[in-house]
Amino acid sequence: MKAIQITDIHLTQSREHQLFNVNLYDNFDTICEEICRIKRVTEIDLIIVSGDITNDGDIDAYRYFFKRMDSCQTPYITIAGNHDLKNNIDTVITEIKPKYNITSGEYNDKNWFITYVDTVVKGEDYGFITQNNLAELEKRIILNKKFNTAVFMHHHTIPVGTPIVDSCMLENAADLLTLCKKHKVKFIGCGHAHTSRIWHQNDITISVAPAVSFQWLSGTDTVKTTKSFGFNIIDFSENISLTSCSY
Numbered sequence: 001m002k003a004i005q006i007t008d009i010h011l012t013q014s015r016e017h018q019l020f021n022v023n024l025y026d027n028f029d030t031i032c033e034e035i036c037r038i039k040r041v042t043e044i045d046l047i048i049v050s051g052d053i054t055n056d057g058d059i060d061a062y063r064y065f066f067k068r069m070d071s072c073q074t075p076y077i078t079i080a081g082n083h084d085l086k087n088n089i090d091t092v093i094t095e096i097k098p099k100y101n102i103t104s105g106e107y108n109d110k111n112w113f114i115t116y117v118d119t120v121v122k123g124e125d126y127g128f129i130t131q132n133n134l135a136e137l138e139k140r141i142i143l144n145k146k147f148n149t150a151v152f153m154h155h156h157t158i159p160v161g162t163p164i165v166d167s168c169m170l171e172n173a174a175d176l177l178t179l180c181k182k183h184k185v186k187f188i189g190c191g192h193a194h195t196s197r198i199w200h201q202n203d204i205t206i207s208v209a210p211a212v213s214f215q216w217l218s219g220t221d222t223v224k225t226t227k228s229f230g231f232n233i234i235d236f237s238e239n240i241s242l243t244s245c246s247y
């Protein structure tokens with residue numbers, strides 16, 4: 001099966017509000033159009049949106065997000081990031097009832113189990129997975145042990161070497177990585193770092209997808225950005241392969 005991971009869209013209050021001279025709505029529209037184009041040349045089974053859908057949690061931005069995502073006509077999993085407001089996401093889901101949003105956050109095909117874990121700490125930039133959420137994740141992985149498992153989340157689990165984001169990564173990443181190693185999880189997909197990066201550790205492929213909004217300059221410890229943007233296509237076959245698309 002093939003999935004697309006998009007992350008860190010940071011939609012502002014309205015199209016007129018830019019961030020670092022980037023129009024987030026234009027970037028998101030471009031990505032959605034690209035997804036439609038790619039779907040005409042290859043089959044895409046699932047889209048994972050790994051958090052920071054909006055910059056400030058605005059209701060209108062979530063309305064735009066869900067309507068635009070539904071226009072891609074592909075099932076998608078929505079994960080919250082540190083910039084999101086979960087109550088507002090839920091309000092808009094109740095209001096719009098998006099057709100392609102997978103409310104369980106889980107997806108199975110004949111070989112793969114795709115799931116997520118919540119890493120958001122209310123009011124904080126850094127991430128943390130509560131003991132409850134870790135235990136829940138473990139239960140779901142065990143229940144689906146006949147499948148290969150991929151776990152998606154917002155915060156990155158390994159430093160990317162860019163202090164401005166490594167200072168607010170997933171705090172208890174070691175607990176997650178131990179659990180994933182124990183249960184032979186095959187893939188971990190993150191966002192949040194506004195950086196594209198892949199590691200292979202203990203038979204796990206760990207990936208950070210590039211942001212749809214902007215990237216941090218590699219290695220920076222102050223606010224310095226580059227306007228490139230993109231997303232990943234992940235081919236979940238026997239040997240995982242990953243295509244980073246950038247614009």
Ligand SMILES: [Fe+2]
Nearest residue numbers: 052081082192
């Ligand atoms: Fe983030």
